[in-house]
Amino acid sequence: MTVTVLFDGTFDGFLTIIHNHFYKKIRPDYIELEDCYQQRFDTNYYLARTDVDKASTVLNAILEKISGDMANTLYYAFLSASPGRFIYMYKYVVLGFKHGKGIDKHLHEDCVLNTINIARKASRERGRLVEFLRFSETRTGVFYADISPENNILAPLADFFTKRFMNMQFMIHDVKRGLVAVYDTKECVFHEAPDDIEVLLSNEEISYQKLWGGYYETAANPERANKKLQRLLLPLKYRKHMTEFKYIDDKKPIIKR
Amino acid sequence: MDVFQKLRILTMAARYDVACTSSGVTREAKPGHLGNAEAAGICHSFASDGRCIALLKVLFTNFCIYDCQYCVNRRSNDVERAAFTPEELADIMINFYKRNYIEGLFLSSAIIKSPNYTMELLYAVLKLVREKYKFNGYIHVKAIPGADPELINATGLLADRMSVNIELPSQESLKLLAPDKTKESITKPMGLIKSNIIKNKEEIVLFKSAPKYVPAGQSTQLIVGATKESDKTIINLSENLYNIYNMKRVFYSAYLPVSNFPLLPQVAPPLLREHRLYQADWLLRYYGFNADEILEDGEDLNLNMDPKCQWALKHIDKFPVEINTAGYYELLRVPGIGVASVLKILNSRKAHNLDFDNLKKLNVVLKRAKYFITCNGKMMGQTTLDPETLYLKLTENKIGEKYEQLSLFSLGGAAT
Ligand code: SF4
Numbered sequence: 076m077t078v079t080v081l082f083d084g085t086f087d088g089f090l091t092i093i094h095n096h097f098y099k100k101i102r103p104d105y106i107e108l109e110d111c112y113q114q115r116f117d118t119n120y121y122l123a124r125t126d127v128d129k130a131s132t133v134l135n136a137i138l139e140k141i142s143g144d145m146a147n148t149l150y151y152a153f154l155s156a157s158p159g160r161f162i163y164m165y166k167y168v169v170l171g172f173k174h175g176k177g178i179d180k181h182l183h184e185d186c187v188l189n190t191i192n193i194a195r196k197a198s199r200e201r202g203r204l205v206e207f208l209r210f211s212e213t214r215t216g217v218f219y220a221d222i223s224p225e226n227n228i229l230a231p232l233a234d235f236f237t238k239r240f241m242n243m244q245f246m247i248h249d250v251k252r253g254l255v256a257v258y259d260t261k262e263c264v265f266h267e268a269p270d271d272i273e274v275l276l277s278n279e280e281i282s283y284q285k286l287w288g289g290y291y292e293t294a295a296n297p298e299r300a301n302k303k304l305q306r307l308l309l310p311l312k313y314r315k316h317m318t319e320f321k322y323i324d325d326k327k328p329i330i331k332r
Numbered sequence: 333m334d335v336f337q338k339l340r341i342l343t344m345a346a347r348y349d350v351a352c353t354s355s356g357v358t359r360e361a362k363p364g365h366l367g368n369a370e371a372a373g374i375c376h377s378f379a380s381d382g383r384c385i386a387l388l389k390v391l392f393t394n395f396c397i398y399d400c401q402y403c404v405n406r407r408s409n410d411v412e413r414a415a416f417t418p419e420e421l422a423d424i425m426i427n428f429y430k431r432n433y434i435e436g437l438f439l440s441s442a443i444i445k446s447p448n449y450t451m452e453l454l455y456a457v458l459k460l461v462r463e464k465y466k467f468n469g470y471i472h473v474k475a476i477p478g479a480d481p482e483l484i485n486a487t488g489l490l491a492d493r494m495s496v497n498i499e500l501p502s503q504e505s506l507k508l509l510a511p512d513k514t515k516e517s518i519t520k521p522m523g524l525i526k527s528n529i530i531k532n533k534e535e536i537v538l539f540k541s542a543p544k545y546v547p548a549g550q551s552t553q554l555i556v557g558a559t560k561e562s563d564k565t566i567i568n569l570s571e572n573l574y575n576i577y578n579m580k581r582v583f584y585s586a587y588l589p590v591s592n593f594p595l596l597p598q599v600a601p602p603l604l605r606e607h608r609l610y611q612a613d614w615l616l617r618y619y620g621f622n623a624d625e626i627l628e629d630g631e632d633l634n635l636n637m638d639p640k641c642q643w644a645l646k647h648i649d650k651f652p653v654e655i656n657t658a659g660y661y662e663l664l665r666v667p668g669i670g671v672a673s674v675l676k677i678l679n680s681r682k683a684h685n686l687d688f689d690n691l692k693k694l695n696v697v698l699k700r701a702k703y704f705i706t707c708n709g710k711m712m713g714q715t716t717l718d719p720e721t722l723y724l725k726l727t728e729n730k731i732g733e734k735y736e737q738l739s740l741f742s743l744g745g746a747a748t
Contacts, residue, residue: 180683182694210431215514218430220592236432238361239368243430283427286339290428293343294389295379298588299603304382308375317375 436470557601
């Protein structure tokens with residue numbers, strides 16, 4: 076019989092699974108979410124009850140015995156949208172406790188390579204949104220941005236902007252997941268997006284959008300047009316949220332409701 | 333004239349300047365200030381020519397008292413002219429930054445009234461941006477040849493990078509095409525920036541609070557193909573600029589015909605040449621090559637393959653290189669293998685011996701490298717080390733690489 080562990084989908088829950096591996100000898104072949112899994116008869120189910128103390132014991136052990144890099148990799152792999160990631164991550168950590176600091180050299184192990192790759196994908200997406208996210212100034216002076224990332228990277232993304240725009244109130248809206256990060260110049264809080272978010276742009280906003288759209292068009296050298304390269308570097312899926320493309324598409328600045 | 337038009341004209345006029353990278357300084361955010369700087373460099377958008385848009389890159393003005401023949405802004409050229417006020421430009425720049433359109437400012441200018449007058453205007457922009465708006469992000473500014481040292485100095489204290497364009501690869505070409513400029517008017521500010529950077533580093537050791545002088549260093553740009561210099565002359569010049577002036581970057585720009593001046597070519601040199609020069613420059617800066625290894629005197633780079641392949645074919649006795657034992661610089665000299673791949677190889681061979689499958693798993697591209705390496709003494713497939721056969725293999729089917737995709741820099745004339 077195989078072993079399937081169910082958990083609540085939180086990072087602490089995941090770390091609890093690692094704790095159970097070492098202290099309860101529960102070694103899963105599959106890891107699934109407790110509120111969405113397929114009933115099967117050829118496997119034994121265990122529920123990992125999330126325990127914050129166990130989780131922090133495991134996290135500290137990772138930081139001390141393995142590395143900060145691993146903690147970072149796990150965090151991004153966790154935010155990744157890749158299905159089946161939990162089992163790779165689990166094996167990666169267990170192997171990490173065996174090999175210590177040098178674990179990331181063992182790229183010939185699937186769990187190491189896969190975890191690192193999905194983490195890299197998520198962190199790369201965050202990197203791209205650091206570049207491609209666009210704020211618009213609203214009438215209340217709060218800067219608003221909408222995104223629809225594949226991976227759940229709102230938190231580390233907002234973190235970048237709280238550092239960069241320390242004195243600016245902003246809101247980043249993950250429209251795909253219905254989440255918002257709201258920063259009021261002191262702290263950044265995350266919660267579910269209310270259904271009725273209404274974005275009213277300030278008057279100046281429209282002229283800056285026009286200026287930027289114009290700048291964007293003029294900066295290109297028409298004699299060296301290279302749309303293929305452009306598409307490679309700036310994939311279409313990002314463009315629907317970007318001021319310069321909205322401007323070019325309909326030749327007038329976007330006015331959100 | 334409204335600011336939309338000004339922005340259009342002065343963006344167009346700045347299009348010919350290549351140095352649009354924001355990398356080189358990391359500066360943490362400060363309470364009460366706007367922004368920070370990331371050493372890795374961030375591109376905020378990509379224009380329809382595939383170029384990275386990282387900075388607001390504009391000229392302060394394109395009114396010019398000079399008449400450099402290779403430049404669109406030359407006095408005798410009939411183009412639309414405009415000039416910002418420092419307030420207008422600072423306002424646009426700060427508002428772009430707040431919306432996450434850009435990483436910072438790249439400010440250059442044609443020469444209006446006099447070099448000093450122009451330099452003062454650039455200084456005024458930087459002062460507004462830094463002091464009124466408390467901008468803590470990235471600024472690259474041009475030093476105007478012929479401006480007073482004090483002015484260049486004061487401006488440098490507000491900037492992250494400062495540059496003077498060398499424009500043409502030799503003094504004769506300069507005399508011919510830019511009669512108002514001399515080599516000295518260009519090298520003097522370069523020397524000044526260098527010595528200020530050094531002096532400033534010493535001051536910072538003494539007084540922690542000393543303001544930083546162009547922490548990201550200086551760069552320059554030269555136009556390729558407007559005049560007859562060989563690639564070797566250009567690479568030599570770059571090597572000197574890196575060694576003597578501690579230049580951080582030299583940018584190359586393939587000349588785009590902007591005038592009918594009889595001494596200038598009417599067709600643009602191949603973009604590929606510009607790209608090959610960037611590759612050779614890369615070899616100088618990161619791969620431990622020197623100019624004499626790359627080319628013989630008077631020689632040009634081969635357009636059909638990258639300079640590292642050319643070098644490898646000339647030094648075939650140095651190959652094959654064994655992946656499991658070769659040192660850092662030996663691996664770096666293998667065609668097709670870059671710094672990232674070398675680091676991956678060095679790292680992962682500590683844990684276990686590498687074969688070709690392992691290399692593929694590490695995403696090391698073997699397309700070109702496979703002809704030059706062994707894994708545990710074995711080569712991949714039947715390959716030979718005969719330079720002529722290899723030349724054919726490396727150039728056929730454009731294995732050389734798609735240069736267009738890599739040429740992120742392009743341009744024509746210059747500004748200042
Ligand atoms: S290169 Fe500079 S100085 Fe010469 S014409 Fe152009 S803008 Fe004026």
